[in-house]
Amino acid sequence: MSAATGTALFLSDENLGNLVAEIIAAGRRLVAPARDPQAAVGGSADYRYISSAAELAFGDSLPRMSLKGFFLPQSEVLFKWHRKGADVEIEAVPTEFPPQIVLGARPCDTAALEIVDQVMDWGLRDELWFGRRNATTIFNLSCPVEDASCFCHAVDLNPDATRAADGMLTPVPGGYLVESCTEKGAALVEGHKALFESGDTGAAAERSAAAAQYRAAARAKVAADLQIDTTRIKEWVGDHFDDEFWTALGPRCNGCAACASVCPTCHCFDIVDEPEGVGHGARRRNWDTCQTGVFTLHASGHNPRADQNSRFRQRVNHKFFIYPSRFGEVLCTGCGRCSRVCPEGQDLAEVLACIDELARA
Amino acid sequence: MKELRDLTRKLLADGDAGVVIGWEEGRRGARPAFITTPDDADKLIFDARCVHNLANYLNPRKPQVKALGKPAVVVKGCDAKAVAGLLREAQLTRDRVILIGVRCGGVVQTPEMPAELTEATVATRCYGCDVREPKLVDHLVGDARPEPPVTAALDRRIAELDALSPRERWQFWTSQLAKCTRCHACRQACPLCHCERCITDKTQPQWIESSSHLRGNFAWHLTRAQHLAGRCVGCGECERACPVGIPLSLINRKLQLVVKDLFDYTVTDDPEVPAPIGAYAVDDKQEFIE
Amino acid sequence: MNIYQPHLMNVVAVIDETPDTRTLRLQFKDPEVAAAFAFKAGQFGEYSVFGAGESTFCMASSPTRPEFIEASFKLAGKVTNELRQLNVGDTMGFRGPYGNTFPLEQWEGKNVVFIAGGIGLAPVRCVIWNVLDLRDKFGDVTIIYGARSVADLVYKRELEEWAGRSDVKLVTTVDPGGETPDWKGEVGFVTPVVEKTAPSVDNAVVVLCGPPIVVKMTLPVLAKLGFADDQVYTTLENRMKCGIGKCGRCNIGPVYVCKDGPVFTAAQLKGLPAEY
């Protein structure tokens, strides 16, 4: 269900580098999958602010962390305060942000933003989130599909989805087929149009065939795994809060919450005050997670979720029952990061398959 | 393998153990298994992919594991050191746990890797391993395995860092710790991080800021390392759990070397030997004190 | 607008209720904010001490007295500890009001029974004054209030005032052992006192608030007395950070205490998992 509508243009590998250079020369911030120059383990890519095309790592594996940190930073200042005698002055933070461009986002990471938009717009609108959302133009990279832990197809996405994206790049021999699907995306292409080859040359048909083949292969790859029905799962999870299924899953989980860190849709946060010396300080919002004991701990010492069974259950509940009940869609884009990162081999895809099995029975 | 499975069946059938904690085949390699019925004993496996330190599940602050009954835990030599740590620190009494030792010939770095041990795949902790046959056990299973290939990569990296100036080391660690999201996976994965309430979760006073800016991250990682000095068994679970790839083993290993140098102490699987921090000698080195 | 940025308020009065419970009376610094501010009984706010953080308390004052808001809190954690250090004239922060309300309009003409334990009287007090300030619109008013000991009874002057009113029936009780030689009220836990007092079911609604144990013990007694589940209202508190449905920690199953609550009927509670 690729929604890319604009005419497909061609961007050669060389011109991708020129595009990066032009964007940076124009003083705009550019985010792309890039290698950590000091990565301790392997050569995994992360979404990073880059300063040259040499840093691009489009061909690498799925970035270790999702894109969410560029919209909900792992720690951000909500405001600063200054004490003046008995009085307090508040120094506000801006809710408007300078433009930034993301090149090569995976479709699951981009779609997650629109899913999280719903809670950020629920009742009071979170302008810090939407300020960054509005300031960002995102071009996806049509995904080659990582491994058997990917299951985007099972949550109404696919490897070439353009949900929440402004455009998409599809790898073809010698470069990328570029489609824009919003005005923002079209504006980016228009701004650098000398770099893009129009679709009516002789090679165009070949390229679109290559792109179609690439996408079909990715779809086939991901579709080979995990057949579930999220509606069925939602119903089962909603009806089986006290099922012993959860007690069987909890012990393996050590509560490390790495899953929530890497998850593109986990958005829960903590709010803390931090003095910066005497008489002034900042209130910050930090990533937080339902997998820790202190998350729900009352000041009285009472904890509604006293063990890991209930915390893991909450994670699955929030994603596959609570969020769909509230907002009509699951809080998951099937990126599979949680399964890959779990040090104890807890595997969300497997858990979902089990639930689906139970629900079918 | 048969020995391990038969023993598991017997322990569960006789009611000696409520749960046998070992390893099973998961979708992404070996993973911890909680066997509660004799029928499931055949799920258990043991090979070089069984990297997890299962002593973590003996942490008394895990009600969901306690609920399964008296645990029998499969331990490699390095895991037994962690169990000894828990015994030493009165988190566990010896009669409350059954320890099934496995003879180990080294493990790979992550459970997804193929079980073949090469210099490139072997876990850094296996270098210089002195407990390939765990002693602190009730049962010992498996055949002796060949020595793993040697990798001194960790010590080599430490030597490289030591050779830099403080300023260069500072730059290295700021770039590493900037990635930290303060998920505290390193703490949760650590079998020796068993505090009722971690210092970083305490707010009165708030010694360690919970924000993941570098100031909070430095306070956390300095404290984590300091609190594990002389206690860390070097299992590397913290580094493996870290979702952003901070090389925590460098710090832990460095402090192992420091503790060895200062107090001539090497972490042991004998729970009767006191840990170096908390003990002292009248003639400890003090050249650094004016 | 940054929804996490609080309004500034002045502490205009500090009232010690018990050795560990205190009420702060607050006024907005900005007259425009004060003029625009309105809330209804049952809602809550996020109160902040700059440097310590935010804490969630129900409005303890009545919307019928809009010149100030009051928050009563018991010493429990970092923020309440810092709140206790505040004096008259100090500045603190407030975000709100958030959450749903008691449907007072629907209760007009009905008898209202208030049941509270300990600090649980704070949110109930808001409703009590709201009802008493519009006394003609409601039927009989019964208040059953218990605390661990005489010293732990909050709003002592108001308890005296209510006791002296002919249009209020007040029953106070303290836990066995918590009474003083001159204690004239009941001795016993709230639940048996409710059973003994046996307020009439007819044309009545109940507002129940207290520690989870009081709520869990009293609900069956009310059912036994004949109260239907939709006649009984309670107000819940779970740990919150944002108060506006985003931070993700106050949910009980699919229900967010900050958005769908804090006011729930007993009928609603029955449909929820016991994660509170």
Place this chain on the structure above:
Amino acid sequence: MAATDTPMKPDGFHPRITAFVCNWCTYTGADLAGTSRLQMASNVRIIRLPCTGRIDHMFIVKAFERGADGVIVSGCHPADCHYTAGNYHARRRFGVFRELMDFMGIDPQRVTFSWVSASEGAKWKDVVNETVARVAELGPFDAYHELAGDTVTGGEPAPGPFEAASGAETPDPLEELEVGR
């Protein structure tokens, strides 16, 4: 204490030094230095604790967080501890922590550990003056003070997830090395 010969760099840098001292020996020794009218740098803020055994490594971290350029930790000589062994325990912990700081890139020259007895007013003077001079030479510890950065950045975008909040350039000192790869 007399505020005379404060070691200063030409740019007028006065290092801020926090001293954590034990109640029984060093505090009394520092008091003696004062009552003896010994001239010493006035840059040191003393925090008195019952024993060096009570001094946690987090005190040092917090001092740096809140603006200290250097730290002094001082207590009773071995065998003199009022509580018999507090200083022995402290010696072990700080022996390790000093190495840890060094490894993490915090110059251990910023932290002085010393034994100063109640009668050693003159030694306290020396410890203070030497520490202040050494830290003055090292310069302000901005690297630590600015770790959290002034994160209210006006029109600037907030830092991305993999950038230091301070936005500081972190050149790669290890480019030539195999470290951390």
